[in-house]
Amino acid sequence: MSSDLFTSLTTMVQTTDDLRVLEREIEQVKSSIYSTGQNDLSTVLKEKVRMKVAELLTPALSTKPDKAIDEILTRLKQLPILRMRIAFEPTRSTIEHFSEWLAQNTTQHWVMELVVDPEVGGGTILEVNGLYRDFSLKEKMAVAVQQATQRIYTQLHV
Amino acid sequence: MELNTIAFSFLLILCGLIGIIIALALAYHRVVAQFKMEYRVPQHPQQKSYKQAEEVLDKAHKEAVEIIQQATQKSSHLISQSSRFAEAQKNEIDQQMKETGEDELDIYVNSIKKAQEQVLTALGQVTDELQRSSESELTKFRQQLVQSTQETQSLFMKQMQVELTEAGTSVTAYKKTLLEKADRQMFTVVQQVVQEVLHKSLTKNEHEALVIEALEEAKKHHVI
Numbered sequence: 001m002s003s004d005l006f007t008s009l010t011t012m013v014q015t016t017d018d019l020r021v022l023e024r025e026i027e028q029v030k031s032s033i034y035s036t037g038q039n040d041l042s043t044v045l046k047e048k049v050r051m052k053v054a055e056l057l058t059p060a061l062s063t064k065p066d067k068a069i070d071e072i073l074t075r076l077k078q079l080p081i082l083r084m085r086i087a088f089e090p091t092r093s094t095i096e097h098f099s100e101w102l103a104q105n106t107t108q109h110w111v112m113e114l115v116v117d118p119e120v121g122g123g124t125i126l127e128v129n130g131l132y133r134d135f136s137l138k139e140k141m142a143v144a145v146q147q148a149t150q151r152i153y154t155q156l157h158v
Numbered sequence: 159m160e161l162n163t164i165a166f167s168f169l170l171i172l173c174g175l176i177g178i179i180i181a182l183a184l185a186y187h188r189v190v191a192q193f194k195m196e197y198r199v200p201q202h203p204q205q206k207s208y209k210q211a212e213e214v215l216d217k218a219h220k221e222a223v224e225i226i227q228q229a230t231q232k233s234s235h236l237i238s239q240s241s242r243f244a245e246a247q248k249n250e251i252d253q254q255m256k257e258t259g260e261d262e263l264d265i266y267v268n269s270i271k272k273a274q275e276q277v278l279t280a281l282g283q284v285t286d287e288l289q290r291s292s293e294s295e296l297t298k299f300r301q302q303l304v305q306s307t308q309e310t311q312s313l314f315m316k317q318m319q320v321e322l323t324e325a326g327t328s329v330t331a332y333k334k335t336l337l338e339k340a341d342r343q344m345f346t347v348v349q350q351v352v353q354e355v356l357h358k359s360l361t362k363n364e365h366e367a368l369v370i371e372a373l374e375e376a377k378k379h380h381v382i
Contacts, residue, residue, distance in 0.1 A: 082382060087357050088365045101370055106382050121352030122360055123372040126381055133381050135372030138352045145344050153337070 006075055007109075008056050014099040016081060016113040023076055025049040029057060030069040041065075082110040083127040085136075087120040164247055168237075175233040179226060186222040190215065 013019045025048070032044040041061065045054040060068040082102070090098075095112065102110045117125075122137030193215060360368070376382050 084369070086365070086369055088360075088362060091362070094362070094366055097366055098369065098373070101373060102382070105373070105377055108382075110382065118357050119349065119353055121356050122365060122368040124369045126372075126376050128381060131381065133376060133379065135375050137356060137368060138349060141348045141352055142345055145348050146341065149341065149344060 005056055005060055006072065009053070009072065009076075010079065010109045012050075012052065013076070013079065013109075013111055014095050016111055019076060019079065019111050022053065023073065025053050026057070026069055026072055026076070029061075030066065030073070033061070033065050033069070079111045080108050080128070081113055083113045083115065085115045085117045085120055085125040085127075087116070087118050087122055087136075089116055090114055165244060168244065172233065172237060175229065175236065179229050179233070182222065182225055182229065186218070189218060 009022065013022055028044050028048050029041065032039050032041045035041070045058060049057070057069075057072075060072075084098075095114070098112060099110075102112075120136040120138055121141070123135050123140070125132070125134045125136050125139075127133075193211065373382065
């Protein structure tokens with residue numbers, strides 16, 4: 001499998017929802033490789049997967065299709081997940097905006113898992129490989145208030 | 159004591175003489191009575207016999223009177239003698255008593271003087287001893303008082319230190335509790351402000367900008 005194929009496929013994957021959809025499509029393709037009739041490979045590629053996905057996969061299926069599919073699935077599962085807790089409901093453009101920034105500013109292809117939580121206030125709380133970091137507005141305000149409080153306590157000799 | 163014994167002896171003698179006199183009087187009276195009984199019964203005795211009898215009676219009477227007088231004289235003599243003796247004895251005793259009294263008085267006075275001197279000496283010694291003892295006791299008491307005061311002071315200071323430490327710990331704990339409570343309350347206020355004010359007042363673009371800002375910060379901290 002060429003690296004270009006996988007890169008092209010991952011451009012379609014910005015969120016975990018995108019990843020699940022793509023994995024389901026590839027699984028269907030995989031199961032159709034040795035099938036005949038309504039579920040044969042050509043039918044599935046035409047009717048059950050997105051056109052772009054079909055276009056990207058077709059060249060790779062010419063030789064050892066099952067091996068190529070397994071490799072794609074394996075690499076998809078290895079994509080890093082970036083869990084982001086945000087305060088507002090994102091639109092598609094918002095997701096693209098974030099994805100674009102990540103693509104331009106990091107070396108990895110991140111798959112975002114967006115969770116809406118109004119308590120965050122603003123900004124985001126990130127969770128990467130079990131590492132939890134709070135970059136939310138709530139946290140920033142809490143730190144600012146705590147520092148102000150400490151200054152007041154110090155002045156009051158408490 | 160001796161005078162009393164002598165007087166008692168004389169009194170006994172006097173009583174004896176009086177007894178003798180009474181005995182003689184009784185004897186005379188009995189003889190007369192007997193005679194009268196013997197010589198009254200015959201109503202016609204001879205005049206001679208009567209006369210003789212009367213003579214005998216008179217004689218007996220006279221003798222009896224004489225005996226009584228003699229006895230009286232003797233007794234008077236004895237009494238006077240005894241009185242003189244008693245007087246002499248008394249004088250002698252008085253003299254002896256006087257002499258004895260003077261001697262005893264001298265001895266007594268000397269004894270008193272001696273005892274007084276001894277008492278004064280003893281009192282002086284006792285006073286000195288008391289003074290020394292009092293000074294010693296006073297010094298000991300002062301030392302004990304100072305030691306006791308120091309111990310009490312030390313104990314008090316230790317207790318104060320313990321109580322101050324405990325009070326400090328309590329105050330610190332209380333302060334910590336208050337601070338935690340204040341922090342919690344402030345956190346709640348911050349949360350409410352963030353959720354109710356900021357979240358609603360921010361536009362979609364502002365939210366996106368804040369997220370991008372957070373991602374930049376995460377990159378800076380090598381989170382992504």
